[in-house]
Amino acid sequence: MSSSNPGLKTRREFLRTTVLGGALSWTVPAFVARTFAEFDVPATNDTQVATGKDSPILVILQMAGGNDGLNTVVPYANDHYRRARARIGLRPEAVLKLNDELGLHPGLKGLRELFGEGNLAIIQGVGYPNPNRSHFRSTDIWQTASDANKFEKHGWVGRYFDNSCRGQDPTVGIVISRQMPLAFASNNPKGICLDNPENYRFGSGDTGDVLIEPSEESLRELNRPEMEGESAEANSGASVGAVSGTMRPHGSVLDYVERTALDAQVSSEQIHEITRKVTNQASYPGGQLANSLRLVARMIGGSMPTRIYYVSQGGYDTHTNQVPTQARLLQELGDSVKAFVEDLKAQGNFDRVMLMTFSEFGRRVAENANAGTDHGAAAPMFIAGSKVKAGLLGTYPSLAPDELLNGDLKYTVDFRSVYAAVLEGWLKTASASVLGRKFEPLQIL
């Protein structure tokens, strides 16, 4: 229908007339309306958008591999620490002091600055009962917010979407990665993932008002969902609100793939539009994490309707020769987060963004024979934001040998009470249904 119509030359027009004008009654109305608006078509109805300009945004940053918390928030004055870390311990003069007992790893200059500005909360001793030392299992536990002996199919973010974001835009959650983390698994899968915006393209991926090749138009046509009687209604120019029609029954596998194809197509268009329009206003360091945050900042600046972004940084599994590896990673972390915050401030969006880090576990208190550390338990979390209760929260676990659990720090804060605080205080939603039961929210705001 399209290629034979000489009037249809641009991708915008193509999308507008065939994808949006044609046949989307079954897909989420808010999503369509939003996308419609995104492509400069005068909105004829007032469908609510997924997130308004002022809605809060959460950025989850996974430090994969199990970050050594003891050398991150360092109890530099503690004798037990010095004894347990004879080779890899950080000296008092090296750390970025927070108070008379604790200091940050010297690589975390960026975070130390945020701390000084009152934009960083450090939660000490976060973990859970019966800690598991397997990367996989412990990551699953953090992602599903389950008890250590329970296997959950769905993630805590996914359950939040199920409970609070029904019928919203698929871009309500965006993962900067190849795969969806278990945290996003849900009854009604939502959220998109992309690892590289250059590759996140439908077809050959040319953007903007260039002529598109016939094969690209056909690609779109072949991926367009079908509806009964479509030939009569296509290109009728109906407004979104007026589009209606019976579709094939919901819930078939083909239906699901078609819907994902449409999500992929429209979100890739959205993202390219935004990455073309929005530029970063801070200078980021190199590295994968910085690139991810850079992209997230642009998407926030471009008003994506996203509530939760998920980024990750790997490499923290430092069994051998830990010092240089962790220094490089933490430097990257601190500098990237700092740049991200600067970027958001310049956009005027920092007040609506909270960034939270987590790692599947900390490491043993005692260093090992290879100048590294093995899998342990409790560790700190960082929360950055202008509204957070800045400072050191919770209690640092005791390092006294007789107060350790199998050589590990005993947790003082259950990570689910942090999630509860984020859900209730920041995302403004009930936490018990997301977390399976009531956890007393930690006062982070």
Added chain:
Amino acid sequence: MRMLKALSAAKWNFTTAAHLLNRAGFGGTPDEIERLTAMGLDEAVSHLVDYDKIPDPTPDPDWARPDPDRMEKFLAFREMNQALKGASDGKRKELEEKRREMQREQRQTQQQHLLELRGWWLERMVKGPRPLQEKLTLFWHGHFATSTQKVREAYFMWLQNETFRRHAMGNWLQLLTAVAKDPAMLIWLDQAESRKQHPNENFAREVMELFALGEGHYTEQDITEAARALTGWSLNRVQQKFEYRSAIHDAGLKTVLGRSGNLTGNDVLEQIVAQPQAARFICAKLWSYFAAENPPDELVSALADRFRLGTSHFRPLLETMFRSEEFYAPEVIRTQVKSPTQWLVSSVRMLERDLPPPMMTSNCLRQLGQDLFAPPNVKGWDGGVAWITTNNLLNRYNFASFLVLGRNAMPSVMAAAGRPEQANRMQQRLNWINNRAVPVDAGRLFPAELRKDHDTFIAALGKRFLQTQMRQKQTTALREFLENEGEMDDEVVLNAVRLVMSTPEFQLT
């Protein structure tokens, strides 16, 4: 109603034959499907199932044997560690450097072997004479999901792969026992670390929960006692094989799943497989893999009865499955999401092209979410619709373009961004990977008689790539594409192929 009746001869045709080849194997060309159709149902099924009659001359990878220098390497490491203890600071630096070098070399060798192993297996899937055996091997790999991330030894991953292959159609207890004693599993679920004083429950738990019974069909007590019974099953790391060590075996009294005595590991596995739930569990999982997810209860019962009748061997069960009416039900045909491996292998087969080199295919499968020999965790891949995310779908379309046309989006993106030189280099690299610029022989797939008019060509496209008639919408879109392009030269034909592979329909089988 009696279940699992054989499909009537009247319903055996190109579509049902294609379905059998897609599910019991990795699909094929129209010619292959026609040959299967001509055989009739019984012969076609037996052709796939009785694969042990077909010789498979595939040689093992040349490194796939115990490392003869293992002992020496162990000693060298131990010596080095000992030397490190007493070393002065200067000497220590030197020794540490040397140790790092040794470790780096070893890691590189392992990575190289793993890459070869992936290529070796994919090659078997694409070209091997026993597609069902490879399809089952893939099933068992997902079922007993073991990752090289922890095993860290390509030889062990290969050994386990061979164990799956050898027992693929055999007896359940024999397979379970062989897998439990394989070095890869001994390492993966920590059985090798388990001893009388500290029984490790990892394997004991997963064998009940994930491998053989499912949640709710055992107690925590069963796990604790089974773990005790399994102590002694260990690994000889020098000889790189299973070793029973009576000194660490707990010979005391235990009770597992209602059976009491001085139980051993064998007793435990025997007792597990003897549970009525064991047959139901594995039959349901096989049906989900080969036919459709969530089989109804009565179907599972019928399958389990058949399984027990065949003394818990998989061959008779699969034969019954592949001949049954239920297997060819309309709600089963073309409703399964292709796994990334299925997508890649069947695409290569339908395109009659060579498998790209392992570097490329490994990367492709990783990006599509199925890194072979590295499942995400002991539960394996979720499969089904979980294979499809927006990112994965775009990657599938992009890889399809590479498989068919020898190019992907990157060069044109780069060219559009004003980086023509980079675009050029990128394309050259792709050509090198494919060995030639255009990797598919359009003339062989679609000779002149299939290009005589648009309708003939579109029908041939549907037959080869979807094994069915296309929907009206697809036909219309393709016809318009062809009308716009004019002459049906090879470039246009391959572009049409790429379009068909870049549809939601093509992701299903």
